[in-house]
Amino acid sequence: MSLTTKVKLGLLATGIAAGVALPYLTSPFIIGIVTLALVFGLFAMSIDVLAGFGGLVTVGQAGIFAVAAYGVGYTATHLDGGHVLQVAVGLAAGIAISVIFAIMAMRTSGVYFLMVTLAQGMIVWGLAYRLAPITGAENGLRGILRPPAVSAYWTYYYLVLAIVALAGGLLWIVTRSPVGLALRGLRDGEDRLRMLGYNTAFHKAYVFVLSGLFATIAGILYVYLNQFISPAASEFATSGHGLLMAILGGTGTLVGPLIGAFVIVFAENMLSTYVERWTTLLGAVFVITILFARGGLVGMLSQAWPRVLARFGHPAASGDAGAGSPPGAALDGTAHATSNPHGITTEDDQRSSR
Amino acid sequence: MTSTIPRRLRTPLAVTAAAMLVAVACSAPGADETAPPEQAGEDAEGPGDGQEDTPTGEVPDIDADAINVGVLAPTTGTVAASGQDMLNGWNLYWDEHGSSVAGREIESVHEDTAGDPSTGLNKAQRLVGDVGVDMLVGPLLANVGLAVAEEMNRQQMPVLLPIVSADDLTQREQLDWVLRPAGWTSSQTTHVLGEYVAEQGYERAVTICNDYAFGHESCGGFANTFTDAGGEVVEQLWNPLGTQDFSTYIAEIQQADPDVVFSEQVGADSVRLVQAWSSFGLTDEIPLFGNDTLLDQSLLRNMGDEAIGLQSIGRFTEGREAPATQEFVNAYLDAYDELPSYYAAAMYTAARWVAEAVEAVDGDVSDGEAFLDAVRDVQLDDSPMGPMSLDEYGNPIQDVDLRRVERRDDGRLWNVSVETFESVGQFWTYDPDEFLDQPVYSREYQGIE
Amino acid sequence: MTMEFVFFQLLNGLSFAGLLFLVASGFTLIFGLMRVVNLAHGGFYLVGGYIGLTIVLATGNIWLAALGGALAVGVLGVLMETSLLRRVRGQELPEVLLTIGVAFMLGDLTLAFWGGDPRAMPLPDYLSGSVDLGFIGYPRFRVLVTLLAVAVGIALWLLMSKTRVGAIVRAGVDDREMIAALGINIRLVFTGLFFFGALLAGLSGVVGAAFLGLVPGESDIEILLFALVVVILGGLGSLPGAAIGSVIVGLIDAFAKALVPELAFFTLFAPMAIVLVLRPEGLLGRRA
Numbered sequence A: 001m002s003l004t005t006k007v008k009l010g011l012l013a014t015g016i017a018a019g020v021a022l023p024y025l026t027s028p029f030i031i032g033i034v035t036l037a038l039v040f041g042l043f044a045m046s047i048d049v050l051a052g053f054g055g056l057v058t059v060g061q062a063g064i065f066a067v068a069a070y071g072v073g074y075t076a077t078h079l080d081g082g083h084v085l086q087v088a089v090g091l092a093a094g095i096a097i098s099v100i101f102a103i104m105a106m107r108t109s110g111v112y113f114l115m116v117t118l119a120q121g122m123i124v125w126g127l128a129y130r131l132a133p134i135t136g137a138e139n140g141l142r143g144i145l146r147p148p149a150v151s152a153y154w155t156y157y158y159l160v161l162a163i164v165a166l167a168g169g170l171l172w173i174v175t176r177s178p179v180g181l182a183l184r185g186l187r188d189g190e191d192r193l194r195m196l197g198y199n200t201a202f203h204k205a206y207v208f209v210l211s212g213l214f215a216t217i218a219g220i221l222y223v224y225l226n227q228f229i230s231p232a233a234s235e236f237a238t239s240g241h242g243l244l245m246a247i248l249g250g251t252g253t254l255v256g257p258l259i260g261a262f263v264i265v266f267a268e269n270m271l272s273t274y275v276e277r278w279t280t281l282l283g284a285v286f287v288i289t290i291l292f293a294r295g296g297l298v299g300m301l302s303q304a305w306p307r308v309l310a311r312f313g314h315p316a317a318s319g320d321a322g323a324g325s326p327p328g329a330a331l332d333g334t335a336h337a338t339s340n341p342h343g344i345t346t347e348d349d350q351r352s353s354r
Numbered sequence B: 001m002t003s004t005i006p007r008r009l010r011t012p013l014a015v016t017a018a019a020m021l022v023a024v025a026c027s028a029p030g031a032d033e034t035a036p037p038e039q040a041g042e043d044a045e046g047p048g049d050g051q052e053d054t055p056t057g058e059v060p061d062i063d064a065d066a067i068n069v070g071v072l073a074p075t076t077g078t079v080a081a082s083g084q085d086m087l088n089g090w091n092l093y094w095d096e097h098g099s100s101v102a103g104r105e106i107e108s109v110h111e112d113t114a115g116d117p118s119t120g121l122n123k124a125q126r127l128v129g130d131v132g133v134d135m136l137v138g139p140l141l142a143n144v145g146l147a148v149a150e151e152m153n154r155q156q157m158p159v160l161l162p163i164v165s166a167d168d169l170t171q172r173e174q175l176d177w178v179l180r181p182a183g184w185t186s187s188q189t190t191h192v193l194g195e196y197v198a199e200q201g202y203e204r205a206v207t208i209c210n211d212y213a214f215g216h217e218s219c220g221g222f223a224n225t226f227t228d229a230g231g232e233v234v235e236q237l238w239n240p241l242g243t244q245d246f247s248t249y250i251a252e253i254q255q256a257d258p259d260v261v262f263s264e265q266v267g268a269d270s271v272r273l274v275q276a277w278s279s280f281g282l283t284d285e286i287p288l289f290g291n292d293t294l295l296d297q298s299l300l301r302n303m304g305d306e307a308i309g310l311q312s313i314g315r316f317t318e319g320r321e322a323p324a325t326q327e328f329v330n331a332y333l334d335a336y337d338e339l340p341s342y343y344a345a346a347m348y349t350a351a352r353w354v355a356e357a358v359e360a361v362d363g364d365v366s367d368g369e370a371f372l373d374a375v376r377d378v379q380l381d382d383s384p385m386g387p388m389s390l391d392e393y394g395n396p397i398q399d400v401d402l403r404r405v406e407r408r409d410d411g412r413l414w415n416v417s418v419e420t421f422e423s424v425g426q427f428w429t430y431d432p433d434e435f436l437d438q439p440v441y442s443r444e445y446q447g448i449e
Numbered sequence C: 001m002t003m004e005f006v007f008f009q010l011l012n013g014l015s016f017a018g019l020l021f022l023v024a025s026g027f028t029l030i031f032g033l034m035r036v037v038n039l040a041h042g043g044f045y046l047v048g049g050y051i052g053l054t055i056v057l058a059t060g061n062i063w064l065a066a067l068g069g070a071l072a073v074g075v076l077g078v079l080m081e082t083s084l085l086r087r088v089r090g091q092e093l094p095e096v097l098l099t100i101g102v103a104f105m106l107g108d109l110t111l112a113f114w115g116g117d118p119r120a121m122p123l124p125d126y127l128s129g130s131v132d133l134g135f136i137g138y139p140r141f142r143v144l145v146t147l148l149a150v151a152v153g154i155a156l157w158l159l160m161s162k163t164r165v166g167a168i169v170r171a172g173v174d175d176r177e178m179i180a181a182l183g184i185n186i187r188l189v190f191t192g193l194f195f196f197g198a199l200l201a202g203l204s205g206v207v208g209a210a211f212l213g214l215v216p217g218e219s220d221i222e223i224l225l226f227a228l229v230v231v232i233l234g235g236l237g238s239l240p241g242a243a244i245g246s247v248i249v250g251l252i253d254a255f256a257k258a259l260v261p262e263l264a265f266f267t268l269f270a271p272m273a274i275v276l277v278l279r280p281e282g283l284l285g286r287r288a
Helices: A003-024 A028-053 A061-077 A083-105 A110-130 A153-176 A178-188 A190-195 A200-226 A236-249 A255-271 A278-292 A296-304 A306-312 A334-339 A347-353 B007-027 B080-097 B117-131 B142-154 B186-199 B213-228 B247-256 B267-279 B323-336 B342-360 B368-377 B432-437 C003-034 C041-059 C062-083 C092-114 C140-162 C164-174 C176-181 C186-211 C219-234 C239-259 C266-278
Strands: B067-072 B104-111 B135-137 B204-210 B232-239 B260-264 B288-290 B311-314 B388-390 B396-407 B413-424 C130-132 C137-139
Touching: A003 A028, A003 A153, A028 A061, A028 A153, A028 A178, A028 A200, A028 A236, A028 A255, A028 B117, A061 A083, A061 A110, A061 A200, A061 A236, A083 A110, A083 A200, A083 C266, A110 A236, A110 C092, A110 C219, A110 C266, A153 A178, A153 A200, A178 A190, A178 A200, A190 A200, A200 B117, A236 A255, A236 A278, A236 A296, A236 C092, A255 A278, A255 A296, A255 B117, A278 C092, B067 B080, B067 B117, B080 B104, B080 B323, B080 B342, B104 B117, B104 B342, B117 B135, B117 B142, B135 B342, B186 B213, B186 B260, B186 B311, B186 B396, B186 B413, B204 B213, B204 B247, B213 B232, B213 B260, B232 B247, B247 B267, B247 C003, B247 C239, B311 B413, B323 B342, B342 B368, C003 C041, C003 C140, C003 C186, C003 C219, C003 C239, C041 C062, C041 C092, C041 C186, C041 C219, C062 C186, C092 C219, C130 C140, C137 C140, C140 C164, C140 C186, C140 C239, C164 C176, C164 C186, C176 C186, C219 C239, C219 C266, C239 C266
Parallel strands: B067 B104, B067 B135, B204 B232, B204 B260, B260 B288, B288 B311
Antiparallel strands: B311 B396, B388 B396, B396 B413, C130 C137
């Protein structure tokens, strides 16, 4: 075990220790917000699996998130199922919809992929409003109680903290596995990968489902946090916020989406009382991040404190096996030339690919 | 956070942290079992009620002298306009009457729900946990209201719902800490309409309502009394919320060839239905009757000639001639340059209700149950919405009007009263116990035998 | 089901398709020639509708409203193209992400400016009322929307395939350097194109305001979804594809609501899924 790894683990432990101590330091309201931020952090991570590591920007992830949540909710309210069954149905529903979406999207890339996922997410939103017998339409499903062991707000917070930490660990492993490498290959040059004999469509589907699994878990945690589910969860805005969290924090990094989620969730719950045009502000943050800080907060840190970051900020700079390109690389135009369905390479493309 | 730690501290910090990790690894997942003694009992008490005995280091910033009222209303998002109406009505009352009641100041703290249940619940938690309000009033949407009411009931916080009309909150699923001063149930007004329409001699009705609980309940009220009075419901159409194009439904209505149509719609769907009704030339062919929301003032503001002459049932009629109504309407017009919607009227009336209840307990709202009892006992002899008092289930007995849309001299559209039905309760003329034995109105159960 | 009912539904579907084509044509045009997926297109539609509504309420003239709404949104499009998109020209994902940010802002700012109440566009008498089609009467406005869509479709096709401007644009897409070598300002061509696509969005917004009404935060998203399904079905970037996609979606919408009301929205999803699996480039899209 290298020194840097020890330091990283130490910091991880500090983070977890702080997380564990938190309920003793602050109010239930704040804990509620932190829990929500953790759930959305996981959700943003799921987007980052596709966008940051695979260069496949999804804007329909809220669809999967919501299907899982509705799976739990429907089992709880209509089938009187126990918690084990609820979670099982939620997982099954989330994974099933991920597989269906993956099959639909796996032969597309670049902006086509983005559009397909957008339509997918919006259709779930539309169905959440319209399939009243299953979803309760606008009223949603209520009375989805947490298991007794985590019924108190702070015990549930610990559960979410543990699961998000585990999921982060899993993601860390996956991005360093052969699949993770293939995923980066997808981002950096799908054609090249195809020529090497990879079945790129299959790889995409695989990663899509993996990403869907994270979104599914986030959806299940979300529904138990609120103890109800309504169509608002499946809105385009939810997917958009998730993507913004990933981009703002820094795509292609593990901590980026989590940091982004904390910034957005806290800002929303604290600022929106005072800032009337909150959504406009979010849109502006979106634009500014894309134009001026594509690496997100982690990327900015990496420029400001390269040495600090080299040791624990994000995997790219640490020189670990499987390390990728800098944060936000997925969003630079590199995916463009390869995903261009007409095979047109323009002068601008060439410039941006350099 | 991590990156600002000075270099020389890193290694010692890392070692300490690693040690903590070991400790944490044992306790974090099982925190509910290894929690400190003062928390261990919480699980048994159910979610949310750990409010008082949590290990919190913060002292909430309560103004000890004032009575703090948390007002939940959406002021952003798609229902923001009606949410603003709610605030306007609420504020108008306190502006007119002063905010001092029984020697105590009533301080209203507004939070924006954005029309989203999750946000609404967070904001309610903030009002209760961080601000320390004594009661919650609002919100607008049923989904937000239900989420807030259930959670706050668990936390034993008084919740007053002047707008949210989900039937069962004062019927089969009453919550001890939730009352509806100046509120209503969705089917309360449409019960009246079904019987009235049948008595006018109409025999074959088609209903077209939104496919969710509010639509099911509004429509059920109509269908139940209409069929009991001898009418026949020949077809029930359920359009999803957010129906863009009503033309298909128009075609189906024409095919069913009814002699009367009842419709519940909300928001944009109301505007679109009324628009389609007129552009397909049905205005002169088939009489259309609406529920409260189809032709509420909040929508009439933006409708045109196509709405004139349409009739609806409603508990607030801005063109009602009674002095209490017209005083309110004119004051509202002066203050906000528009006519009040039912959202504004209900919140205005609810404000008065709160004031009278606070008066009755001499300004001491520390005992939530006693305060709620005082809310139950309030009798409004008159209000912009007429006389009101709560029944034993916590829902008002109130006047209901059959209304018709007319154009005022100043060019604005408004509803005028055609006929007033006095002292209507949520069970209409049915026996409460028998009524409650039936399921709540749904797509499957519409009270049609 | 009577023949009359079927015919009525056909008209319902086709007139809705007309509106969808107006929306989707601008979207697909910008993509086909500039490769920019403009997710602010729904926001453009909404802004166009509101500006049109404001003009109608002030002047009572629907034609002035259509002109004003279209031009204003065209200018908005130019602003977005020159101030934002040009900075990331050629980078597909940043381009589309920028338009998401703009979509957020437009939706919220229209809410701030025009309020959240649902609005409907009043029509002059000669556009409202119904027209006798032999054995049934049908709203005149909806018939006109269908005809307008057909006219716009033909005009666009002629413009792109028969005129010098169209030739320059097509050439510019295929080979920018060649066009530049001919002394044509390719930047200007693209800005002009974006203006034109946004103009169509604004125009469709004015039509849509009278057709469906306006709701901030809902109309823009719903219409964007319909436009997406239309172009995914028909083939991204293809004008004839947008026409076919519109007709398919319009007819499915009308008949599904009557025949399988519970599945009304799912019926949009199914054809899209089938097309994506069997022919990802869309019915008339070009193969990658």
